[in-house]
Amino acid sequence: MLIFNAVDSAQLLPFGAGALALYYVVSSFTAWCRLRHVPGPFLASFSYLWLVRNNLLGISSTQLLSLKKYGSVVRVAPNYVLTDDPAALRRISGPRSAYGRDDWWTGLRIDPRQDNMLTTMDTAAHDRLKAQTANGYNGRDNVDIEGSLNTQIAQLKALIRRCYISTPAESRNADLVWLIRFFTLDSVTSLAYGEPFGYMEANEDLFDFNKEFQELSKPVSVVLDTPILRTLINSPLAPHIMPKITDKKGMGRLIALGQEFVRRHFATDPDSKDMVGSFIRHGLSQEQCEAECVVQVIAGSDTTGTTIRTALLFVLSTPRIYNSFMEEARSAINNGDVSSSAPITYSQGKKLPYLQAIIYEALRVRPPALYGHFKSVPPGGDTVNGIFLPGGTAIGHNLFGLMMSEDIFGSDADTFRPERFLECDAVKRVEMERAVEFAFGTGRWMCAGKLVAFTQLNKVIFELLRTFEIQLMHPGRPWEEDSAIFWHQSKMMVRITELSSR
Numbered sequence: 044m045l046i047f048n049a050v051d052s053a054q055l056l057p058f059g060a061g062a063l064a065l066y067y068v069v070s071s072f073t074a075w076c077r078l079r080h081v082p083g084p085f086l087a088s089f090s091y092l093w094l095v096r097n098n099l100l101g102i103s104s105t106q107l108l109s110l111k112k113y114g115s116v117v118r119v120a121p122n123y124v125l126t127d128d129p130a131a132l133r134r135i136s137g138p139r140s141a142y143g144r145d146d147w148w149t150g151l152r153i154d155p156r157q158d159n160m161l162t163t164m165d166t167a168a169h170d171r172l173k174a175q176t177a178n179g180y181n182g183r184d185n186v187d188i189e190g191s192l193n194t195q196i197a198q199l200k201a202l203i204r205r206c207y208i209s210t211p212a213e214s215r216n217a218d219l220v221w222l223i224r225f226f227t228l229d230s231v232t233s234l235a236y237g238e239p240f241g242y243m244e245a246n247e248d249l250f251d252f253n254k255e256f257q258e259l260s261k262p263v264s265v266v267l268d269t270p271i272l273r274t275l276i277n278s279p280l281a282p283h284i285m286p287k288i289t290d291k292k293g294m295g296r297l298i299a300l301g302q303e304f305v306r307r308h309f310a311t312d313p314d315s316k317d318m319v320g321s322f323i324r325h326g327l328s329q330e331q332c333e334a335e336c337v338v339q340v341i342a343g344s345d346t347t348g349t350t351i352r353t354a355l356l357f358v359l360s361t362p363r364i365y366n367s368f369m370e371e372a373r374s375a376i377n378n379g380d381v382s383s384s385a386p387i388t389y390s391q392g393k394k395l396p397y398l399q400a401i402i403y404e405a406l407r408v409r410p411p412a413l414y415g416h417f418k419s420v421p422p423g424g425d426t427v428n429g430i431f432l433p434g435g436t437a438i439g440h441n442l443f444g445l446m447m448s449e450d451i452f453g454s455d456a457d458t459f460r461p462e463r464f465l466e467c468d469a470v471k472r473v474e475m476e477r478a479v480e481f482a483f484g485t486g487r488w489m490c491a492g493k494l495v496a497f498t499q500l501n502k503v504i505f506e507l508l509r510t511f512e513i514q515l516m517h518p519g520r521p522w523e524e525d526s527a528i529f530w531h532q533s534k535m536m537v538r539i540t541e542l543s544s545r
């Protein structure tokens with residue numbers, strides 16, 4: 044009997060493997076058939092491996108540019124297409140569009156107990172949540188965005204002076220990637236909770252969060268883009284593989300800390316002048332506030348960080364751009380348009396054309412999220428740029444492709460050149476700025492933190508450059524960078540001195 048069983052299982056193994064292979068071939072063929080009329084890389088027509096490979100190798104940016112040869116609607120996975128066409132994207136995300144969120148977003152369900160704004164799949168529920176949080180995100184409900192950011196900018200300057208200022212007698216190098224991460228994390232948490240997590244005060248990677256973030260950014264991109272892996276993190280196995288509030292470090296520890304802050308608001312100060320206070324006033328439950336704060340940390344820290352670092356890198360490495368910026372800054376200060384001592388305000392920043400051009404150009408050459416944010420074609424299907432997409436097809440934006448469009452930005456689209464926004468007529472400038480703002484999505488799903496991001500970018504870029512002289516330590520290789528869904532920048536070593544003490 045035992046021998047019989049052994050023979051049985053020996054025969055079963057190849058049979059099982061054969062059945063699995065057959066299943067893979069049949070399901071790949073079926074998947075290929077559905078969108079076979081949509082052009083794109085061959086591997087992507089039957090497998091998610093094209094996206095997975097780009098993410099793991101960190102080559103998304105070049106691969107997204109290589110899609111241009113296929114047209115404006117391109118298949119990048121069995122059920123995924125990307126488009127870089129602004130008109131199509133505007134229609135898909137428009138307020139009356141019947142498109143909903145694709146399952147792609149469920150890959151961001153970090154806290155399985157409660158959906159946040161990013162993972163709310165029901166459109167009506169999403170719109171309700173967005174309306175309830177809009178006042179908080181836009182500083183209309185006693186939330187002092189400028190004041191809170193001024194305090195964090197003062198902290199950043201203090202941290203630089205405490206630990207990183209070089210003098211002829213003493214050289215202290217700084218990694219701008221970490222400094223900016225500490226700044227953006229403290230900024231977003233002080234806006235949310237009224238107090239920062241304290242990265243800049245500690246000047247260390249509290250709970251190893253940034254280390255984990257850096258290590259996990261590519262695997263997270265793979266999970267987002269691969270349906271079977273998303274199913275796994277939304278299954279009963281989730282508690283074993285996702286961050287937990289009992290974790291001693293990483294995202295789990297940060298979620299726990301956020302929960303403590305929110306709990307304190309509900310217990311002692313439900314009417315506070317920060318975002319959580321506003322969310323409470325507009326009817327969010329404690330669990331909803333906790334979930335929303337997780338979004339702010341994941342969506343609102345390294346996104347802005349990427350743009351700050353990019354602007355600084357290109358300004359610091361191009362004398363023409365640095366000189367033009369400094370000329371504009373000095374004359375604004377001398378004319379009294381910007382205070383010589385208080386931090387620049389957002390409305391003052393918006394009146395400085397060269398500063399605006401630098402910010403837009405930084406968002407353009409490194410849109411913080413390169414592609415994705417898939418929406419689902421409504422039942423019955425839709426025709427996008429002449430290509431029929433059956434209901435349920437996921438369509439997302441190829442933002443990097445759009446930002447490098449020579450039709451929109453000119454034949455030097457691959458060059459960081461802020462002047463492009465200044466030497467054209469107003470109609471062209473508006474066209475280019477609107478295209479760049481796709482970095483924040485558009486319409487119903489547009490980034491809720493766009494105002495916070497622009498306020499932060501204006502303030503911190505201006506304040507750092509007017510206060511310090513920052514020298515790139517390794518001009519031949521100023522940073523290490525690759526790209527998955529987000530850019531992955533590291534090792535941006537700089538030497539910082541007081542500008543006045545040169």
Ligand code: HEM
Pocket residue numbers: 136160161173231338339342343344346347350410411412416481482483484485487488489490491492493495496
């Ligand atoms: C340069 C900085 C930023 C960029 C480029 C950016 C980009 C984006 C993008 C592309 C989306 C998805 C849009 C879509 O679905 O089509 C998004 C959504 C979102 N972002 Fe941002 N973001 C930035 C900063 C921030 C900040 C600072 C916060 C929070 C304070 C924030 C909070 C959110 C939220 C809550 C959503 C969800 C919106 C919704 O579901 O309707 N973001 N962001």
